[in-house]
Amino acid sequence: MKKLLLLSLIGFLFSCKKESGENFGKPSAEIAENASLKPEELGKEIFEGKGVCYTCHKSETKTVGPSIKEIAKIYKEKGASISEFLKEKGEPIVDPSQYATMKTNFAVTKNLPEEELKALEAYILSF
Ligand code: HEC
Known part of the structure; x- marks a missing residue:
């Protein structure tokens, strides 16, 4: 029992x-x-997900757009802000001759919350 x-x-x-x-x-x-999720991990998710940035930006090699490494190098050298650039508030400093192609993405990036823009920036600068 x-x-x-x-x-x-x-x-x-x-x-x-x-x-x-x-x-x-x-x-x-x-x-x-x-x-x-760390900012660069969230950034990676957006870069490879809804941002579709990966279609034109590879980590090492230039394809349609400059490589992520090249973007990171130039932005670090100049101390410029990627999040401002993605809000269309900055000048193109990596490859101004191809700026028109990149510009088509601002329709998407301008509507991302600040936190996600900072995450994208952290991801790119982690290279
Ligand atoms: C349709 C192709 C394409 C897509 C998609 C694309 N890019 Fe680009 N991107 C380019 C090209 C081409 C350049 C070179 C022109 C330039 O430097 O502005 C560029 C340049 C850049 C630069 C350097 C800007 C500078 O100062 O010169 C950054 C940062 C960047 N892209 C981030 C992103 C992010 C983040 C995404 C996703 C939200 C994205 N790109 C999606 C084509 C693309």
Whole structure:
């Protein structure tokens, strides 16, 4: 009889745990995951995701646009702001002759929140 009581107690504890796990565990874990993303990790996500920057910018080699490394080098040398450039508030300093092609992206980047622009900047400068 005692054993049975103990078993049902354990069963009860488990069912509580499972329920709270389903209701609260998941969302808070997801929030924690996002909050723990470093700016350059968030930037990478945007660069390769909704920003579609990767189609024209590769890390090492020049394709349609200059490589990420080249952009990072020039922006570090000049101490310029990538986030300002992406808001169309800066001058092109990497390859001004091709600026018209890059300009088409401002329709997207101008509407990104400041946090995401800073994340893109952090990602590029991490090269
Ligand atoms: C359609 C192709 C294309 C896409 C997509 C694209 N770029 Fe570019 N990008 C270019 C070209 C071409 C240049 C060279 C012209 C220039 O320097 O402005 C450039 C230049 C740049 C520069 C250097 C600007 C400077 O000062 O000269 C940065 C920073 C940059 N791109 C960031 C991005 C980011 C971030 C994204 C994604 C949101 C993106 N690009 C998407 C083609 C593209």
